Amino acid sequence: MKLFEPLDIKGMVLPNRIMVPAMVTRLADEQGAVNQDVIDRYVRYAKGGSGLIVVEAMAVHQSKAGQLLRINDDDKIPGLTELVRRVHDTSDSKIVPQIIHFMKVSLSGWRQTVDMLSIEDIDLIVEQFGDAVRRARQAGFDGAEIHGAHAYTLASFFSRRNTRKEDPYEGQSLEGRLHLIGRVMENIRGKVGHDFPVGIRINADEFIRDGYTVGDAKLIALRLAQLGFDYLSLSVGGKFEDAEHVPGTVFFPYTGYSGDRCMPPAWYPPAPNVHLAAEIKAFLNANGHHLPVAGAGKLDEPDVAESVLAEGKMDFVGLARGLLADPDWPNKVRKGEIDRLVKCDYCNVCKHLAGTHNKVNCFLWPKGAIQAPADQPAAGAPSWGPDKGGLSLTMQNGSAVLTWKKVPGAARYDVYRADDDGKVHVEDAVKVTRWVDGGILAGMRYRYYVRACSDTGQTSTPSNSVVIEPQMPAAVLASQSVHSAA
Amino acid sequence: MKLFEPLDIKGMVLPNRIMVPAMVTRLADEQGAVNQDVIDRYVRYAKGGSGLIVVEAMAVHQSKAGQLLRINDDDKIPGLTELVRRVHDTSDSKIVPQIIHFMKVSLSGWRQTVDMLSIEDIDLIVEQFGDAVRRARQAGFDGAEIHGAHAYTLASFFSRRNTRKEDPYEGQSLEGRLHLIGRVMENIRGKVGHDFPVGIRINADEFIRDGYTVGDAKLIALRLAQLGFDYLSLSVGGKFEDAEHVPGTVFFPYTGYSGDRCMPPAWYPPAPNVHLAAEIKAFLNANGHHLPVAGAGKLDEPDVAESVLAEGKMDFVGLARGLLADPDWPNKVRKGEIDRLVKCDYCNVCKHLAGTHNKVNCFLWPKGAIQAPADQPAAGAPSWGPDKGGLSLTMQNGSAVLTWKKVPGAARYDVYRADDDGKVHVEDAVKVTRWVDGGILAGMRYRYYVRACSDTGQTSTPSNSVVIEPQMPAAVLASQSVHSAA
Numbered sequence: 008m009k010l011f012e013p014l015d016i017k018g019m020v021l022p023n024r025i026m027v028p029a030m031v032t033r034l035a036d037e038q039g040a041v042n043q044d045v046i047d048r049y050v051r052y053a054k055g056g057s058g059l060i061v062v063e064a065m066a067v068h069q070s071k072a073g074q075l076l077r078i079n080d081d082d083k084i085p086g087l088t089e090l091v092r093r094v095h096d097t098s099d100s101k102i103v104p105q106i107i108h109f110m111k112v113s114l115s116g117w118r119q120t121v122d123m124l125s126i127e128d129i130d131l132i133v134e135q136f137g138d139a140v141r142r143a144r145q146a147g148f149d150g151a152e153i154h155g156a157h158a159y160t161l162a163s164f165f166s167r168r169n170t171r172k173e174d175p176y177e178g179q180s181l182e183g184r185l186h187l188i189g190r191v192m193e194n195i196r197g198k199v200g201h202d203f204p205v206g207i208r209i210n211a212d213e214f215i216r217d218g219y220t221v222g223d224a225k226l227i228a229l230r231l232a233q234l235g236f237d238y239l240s241l242s243v244g245g246k247f248e249d250a251e252h253v254p255g256t257v258f259f260p261y262t263g264y265s266g267d268r269c270m271p272p273a274w275y276p277p278a279p280n281v282h283l284a285a286e287i288k289a290f291l292n293a294n295g296h297h298l299p300v301a302g303a304g305k306l307d308e309p310d311v312a313e314s315v316l317a318e319g320k321m322d323f324v325g326l327a328r329g330l331l332a333d334p335d336w337p338n339k340v341r342k343g344e345i346d347r348l349v350k351c352d353y354c355n356v357c358k359h360l361a362g363t364h365n366k367v368n369c370f371l372w373p374k375g376a377i378q379a380p381a382d383q384p385a386a387g388a389p390s391w392g393p394d395k396g397g398l399s400l401t402m403q404n405g406s407a408v409l410t411w412k413k414v415p416g417a418a419r420y421d422v423y424r425a426d427d428d429g430k431v432h433v434e435d436a437v438k439v440t441r442w443v444d445g446g447i448l449a450g451m452r453y454r455y456y457v458r459a460c461s462d463t464g465q466t467s468t469p470s471n472s473v474v475i476e477p478q479m480p481a482a483v484l485a486s487q488s489v490h491s492a493a
Numbered sequence: 494m495k496l497f498e499p500l501d502i503k504g505m506v507l508p509n510r511i512m513v514p515a516m517v518t519r520l521a522d523e524q525g526a527v528n529q530d531v532i533d534r535y536v537r538y539a540k541g542g543s544g545l546i547v548v549e550a551m552a553v554h555q556s557k558a559g560q561l562l563r564i565n566d567d568d569k570i571p572g573l574t575e576l577v578r579r580v581h582d583t584s585d586s587k588i589v590p591q592i593i594h595f596m597k598v599s600l601s602g603w604r605q606t607v608d609m610l611s612i613e614d615i616d617l618i619v620e621q622f623g624d625a626v627r628r629a630r631q632a633g634f635d636g637a638e639i640h641g642a643h644a645y646t647l648a649s650f651f652s653r654r655n656t657r658k659e660d661p662y663e664g665q666s667l668e669g670r671l672h673l674i675g676r677v678m679e680n681i682r683g684k685v686g687h688d689f690p691v692g693i694r695i696n697a698d699e700f701i702r703d704g705y706t707v708g709d710a711k712l713i714a715l716r717l718a719q720l721g722f723d724y725l726s727l728s729v730g731g732k733f734e735d736a737e738h739v740p741g742t743v744f745f746p747y748t749g750y751s752g753d754r755c756m757p758p759a760w761y762p763p764a765p766n767v768h769l770a771a772e773i774k775a776f777l778n779a780n781g782h783h784l785p786v787a788g789a790g791k792l793d794e795p796d797v798a799e800s801v802l803a804e805g806k807m808d809f810v811g812l813a814r815g816l817l818a819d820p821d822w823p824n825k826v827r828k829g830e831i832d833r834l835v836k837c838d839y840c841n842v843c844k845h846l847a848g849t850h851n852k853v854n855c856f857l858w859p860k861g862a863i864q865a866p867a868d869q870p871a872a873g874a875p876s877w878g879p880d881k882g883g884l885s886l887t888m889q890n891g892s893a894v895l896t897w898k899k900v901p902g903a904a905r906y907d908v909y910r911a912d913d914d915g916k917v918h919v920e921d922a923v924k925v926t927r928w929v930d931g932g933i934l935a936g937m938r939y940r941y942y943v944r945a946c947s948d949t950g951q952t953s954t955p956s957n958s959v960v961i962e963p964q965m966p967a968a969v970l971a972s973q974s975v976h977s978a979a
Contacts, residue, residue: 233935264700
């Protein structure tokens with residue numbers, strides 16, 4: 008499989024094409040030092056076989072942001088060194104820090120914007136990025152990733168909503184919007200040299216009113232390639248401009264429409280952003296640049312991830328929530344153990360925890376766990392018994408209501424559905440023995456089964472299947488009778 | 494060209510694949526009767542050769558909405574009959590009314606939502622749609638189009654944001670969201686029979702938080718096919734949920750992000766929504782339905798429109814702002830007179846006029862005109878004289894500043910740009926002799942020229958060309974010197 012071919016990023020050789028993109032964990036304290044929980048989180052990904060692990064983001068400064076790793080001072084280097092050592096001792100996964108600068112937000116909803124930064128503020132940011140990457144190299148990281156996506160400082164300069172005027176960083180020209188990143192990269196290279204892999208993550212589309220689209224993103228990507236960035240990781244959305252703010256709470260830039268697009272919820276189709284990455288990669292290649300390009304967004308179906316690579320739309324794939332749910336995704340897929348995957352159901356509990364400054368875990372993990380359970384052999388999984396779960400289905404107001412029996416040892420149940428096309432998808436993961444599907448349509452045929460899952464990721468065989476072809480409503484029958492009579 | 498092949502929609506044979514989608518004109522009065530201005534607007538499209546003309550929307554009821562055509566009473570039939578007759582007398586263009594029901598909005602920002610409608614209200618809506626289509630048939634229209642897109646009643650039932658509960662129209666299931674359209678179509682067929690072409694326009698993606706995506710749109714489209722709709726016209730966005738409301742003004746559902754997506758502004762790439770139409774059409778075809786599918790959104794480059802059809806992504810194309818700017822687009826393209834097109838620059842002045850309840854015209858028309866000027870021969874166009882316009886370019890803070898000389902008889906100037914790939918696009922249309930381009934990037938090569946245009950659409954030859962390869966910023970040069978040394 009293309010997924011398991013190595014990828015050489017300026018000497019940082021990923022053992023495969025699977026990346027853990029930066030995900031806030033809220034496991035560090037407000038000082039932002041590495042602790043055992045942080046180490047356990049990232050070692051777990053290494054154990055599962057991901058090719059590239061991007062850590063958190065970690066901040067170049069000490070500005071208030073709740074529990075977030077920091078790389079703002081040399082006193083952070085020992086902790087980061089230990090984190091890197093533990094990951095390297097575990098597997099041949101590569102590990103890089105995502106390095107972020109963000110502006111101030113207040114509980115009242117006020118937020119700092121790029122036009123409020125003085126030239127001295129900007130000069131400081133430039134130095135802070137360089138120093139942070141220097142510390143990353145000192146700590147033994149395999150490279151570094153600059154955070155130029157979502158709602159944060161660099162992305163706010165890239166944005167079409169950049170409101171600065173009449174200075175080299177002004178928002179009226181693309182060159183102005185890109186001036187800061189040029190200075191940042193110069194500073195970084197001055198401090199770590201040109202042989203240290205430095206990637207960057209940006210938005211392929213801001214998905215906000217008056218924001219930039221893939222049209223600008225192609226040109227931004229070209230500039231980043233010109234500046235010598237070694238890989239490009241693409242995300243979308245996640246902006247403050249359309250975020251909902253409840254006064255007195257933290258302003259979280261993933262609560263609006265652009266937040267939906269950034270972390271697509273359950274009802275979004277698979278891989279909704281792939282066409283954007285493909286367009287940007289094709290543009291870079293056409294302009295003579297070949298830095299590896301990754302994208303993200305509901306790529307956790309193994310055949311989807313594989314085809315995205317095989318079709319040349321990306322060079323490596325980011326699976327955030329998919330790897331949070333099951334850090335063993337790479338090893339299981341490599342061994343063909345697709346049935347043993349713990350499949351993310353995109354409930355976005357993890358997003359909610361990050362936004363409310365709680366330790367980020369996964370709804371599919373054992374209750375109260377702050378780390379994914381160890382991989383367990385399939386033996387010892389919950390068992391349905393002779394009636395295979397007794398799954399039954401009734402229709403209620405156009406929805407399919409599924410019920411099944413409780414099984415000893417089951418911590419949750421995964422509901423699978425196959426539509427007309429025969430492909431099976433996880434539709435939901437629930438802790439009760441009832442599930443309602445409001446997304447079906449008469450004229451299609453749906454097959455369901457349920458699997459019982461233990462706290463530790465052991466999964467039963469599928470229950471009995473039930474099939475429904477919902478009854479056509481009267482209006483359709485009326486139309487069809489005319490046409491069959493004709 | 495595929496664009497000029499006829500298309501048979503249940504006996505309504507379009508002479509070509511070019512559609513004028515419904516565009517509010519604000520030419521009628523608050524009573525909504527056809528008047529001379531309305532007739533002139535649509536006869537102009539017929540003269541220009543569009544295959545299908547979709548009129549306004551016109552409302553099934555008299556509810557307050559500013560200047561909007563109405564089809565709510567039999568007393569509207571004579572006016573509508575005259576409109577149809579005048580169009581049919583002009584060309585073989587087909588003409589259908591877009592038929593709309595909308596809910597109430599107030600100047601305070603309050604708006605009615607689907608959960609506020611009683612069963613009696615809904616029953617009335619069902620009858621109103623049927624009666625309106627019956628009136629359309631009586632008036633001689635070639636067919637009718639039901640408005641199921643954007644912010645209006647039917648779309649609000651289709652939406653994932655449908656908040657009705659516990660009745661057949663409830664938002665918790667797709668069948669509930671689709672119950673009303675089934676009843677509407679039954680009522681229509683009961684009143685006009687099955688041989689009258691009835692199409693529908695829906696959103697391919699709502700582009701709002703918690704809204705539906707192409708995943709639901711495919712199923713909605715399948716239901717519409719099952720119900721016997723004869724064509725499917727796809728739009729996106731245009732929702733109240735993310736609209737900006739200024740108290741005391743009309744609440745206009747094209748002012749948020751979903752409004753950007755619905756009427757993509759100048760900086761959006763061409764054809765941003767084509768992939769959605771292609772996915773829906775492929776799904777319908779795979780399920781055995783072959784009703785013609787159209788889409789819209791920046792399709793007015795002739796080669797783009799042609800390739801969308803040639804690649805089977807749509808069966809016909811909607812050009813709204815493109816045909817408003819130049820109703821002669823079809824005839825000019827058919828004759829190969831691409832250079833004579835008045836090209837929309839997507840300034841969205843038309844959107845602003847519709848939103849503020851002013852008569853909708855085009856910025857590119859003669860000053861004060863409420864109709865597009867008659868097509869004029871190229872002879873008599875403004876002329877640059879011997880210096881060919883004296884176009885010059887200087888760089889200022891990363892922007893290209895173009896200046897040229899004023900020409901007698903020029904009402905405006907169209908600025909063209911060719912990027913590296915050699916393809917020329919209109920970048921802007923301006924009434925002054927200066928234009929600033931902030932969207933260029935060092936490392937690319939840009940060629941510009943300007944054409945002077947008369948009030949009546951006569952266009953000069955191109956001015957002299959200027960070429961710029963913007964200077965690489967220091968940060969890029971620093972990076973490149975390392976790599977060329979290595």
